Amino acid sequence: DSGVTQTPKHLITATGQRVTLRCSPRSGDLSVYWYQQSLDQGLQFLIQYYNGEERAKGNILERFSAQQFPDLHSELNLSSLELGDSALYFCASSARGTAYETQYFGPGTRLLVL
Amino acid sequence: DQQVKQNSPSLSVQEGRISILNCDYTNSMFDYFLWYKKYPAEGPTFLISISSIKDKNEDGRFTVFLNKSAKHLSLHIVPSQPGDSAVYFCAASGWDQTGANNLFFGTGTRLTVIP
Numbered sequence: 001d002s003g004v005t006q007t008p009k010h011l012i013t014a015t016g017q018r019v020t021l022r023c024s025p026r027s028g029d030l031s032v033y034w035y036q037q038s039l040d041q042g043l044q045f046l047i048q049y050y051n052g053e054e055r056a057k058g059n060i061l062e063r064f065s066a067q068q069f070p071d072l073h074s075e076l077n078l079s080s081l082e083l084g085d086s087a088l089y090f091c092a093s094s095a096r097g098t099a100y101e102t103q104y105f106g107p108g109t110r111l112l113v114l
Numbered sequence: 115d116q117q118v119k120q121n122s123p124s125l126s127v128q129e130g131r132i133s134i135l136n137c138d139y140t141n142s143m144f145d146y147f148l149w150y151k152k153y154p155a156e157g158p159t160f161l162i163s164i165s166s167i168k169d170k171n172e173d174g175r176f177t178v179f180l181n182k183s184a185k186h187l188s189l190h191i192v193p194s195q196p197g198d199s200a201v202y203f204c205a206a207s208g209w210d211q212t213g214a215n216n217l218f219f220g221t222g223t224r225l226t227v228i229p
Contacts, residue, residue: 002157035219042118043158043203043219056216090157099207099215100146105157 003027004106006091012112018079021109023091025072029104031055031097032074034066037088037108049074050097081113117141118206120220128228133191135223137204140185144218146207149178149189151200152222158203162189194227201225 003026013019025032034046036059045058049068060066063081068074078085088110092103119138127133135149145166150158164171164178164187171178177190191198204220 002159004157033217042116042120042221043205045216045218048216058216092157099217102148102160102163103217105150105159107155107157 002104002106004091004093004104006089006106006109008109009107010110010112012114013081014114015081015083017081017113018077019081019111021076021078021089021091021111023074023076023093023106025074025091025093026104029093029095030072031094032068032072033092033094033103034060034074034076035090035092037090038084038086043090046076048097055097078111083113086111086113116221117144117208118204118218118220120202120204120223122223123221124224124226126226126228127194129196130193133189133194133198133225133227135189135191135202135204135225137187137189137220138185139187139206139218141206141208141218142185144206144208147178147180147187148205148207148217149176150203150205150219152203153200161202191225194225196227196229199225199227 005024031050035043046060048056066076088108090108092105094101148163149161152158180187201222
């Protein structure tokens with residue numbers, strides 16, 4: 001158990017809809033990362049937050065947004081969903097948010113868009 | 115454009131033998147490299163890392179080798195055990211065009227250790 005929790009575990013929705021994925025980091029970690037893993041793809045970095053502020057942005061679509069709240073949990077919002085958004089979404093956390101730290105991953109949310 | 119590549123999607127090895135997983139990268143600015151292991155229905159877990167100032171790092175049965183001139187790293191598992199069966203992701207840390215330091219992952223290699 002990494003200490004990172006993600007809800008829900010599974011999500012099935014229809015095209016055009018909007019969903020929210022939730023992540024709680026390990027106790028004491030200030031930084032949260034979101035990744036997308038599509039079929040046969042590696043983990044694609046989407047966005048990073050550190051102590052409530054956006055720190056880095058990766059290949060995140062404009063239809064996607066995220067935020068980190070004062071209690072350090074984070075939410076990833078996916079809107080106008082398309083079939084191609086079906087993927088595993090992982091959240092990870094680290095203590096200080098540098099790329100030289102170990103990132104601890106949650107179990108992921110599997111999103112299926114029909 | 116995939117900056118970190120794992121060209122072998124799968125690898126099967128007999129229990130007790132050596133497993134060698136390979137990874138290539140294209141960005142010479144990457145300076146920190148990691149291997150993560152992933153079991154089904156779980157998130158990736160950190161396994162071992164290496165800084166670009168080193169060419170080898172060892173942790174028990176796991177050794178990572180870095181060849182900077184070839185932009186290649188490999189993970190050796192000796193001896194391989196059935197519990198090592200998982201997907202292994204290579205990752206590299208580097209600066210992107212926005213000035214942020216990100217982690218770039220490969221597509222993974224599924225290792226199967228046959229008892």
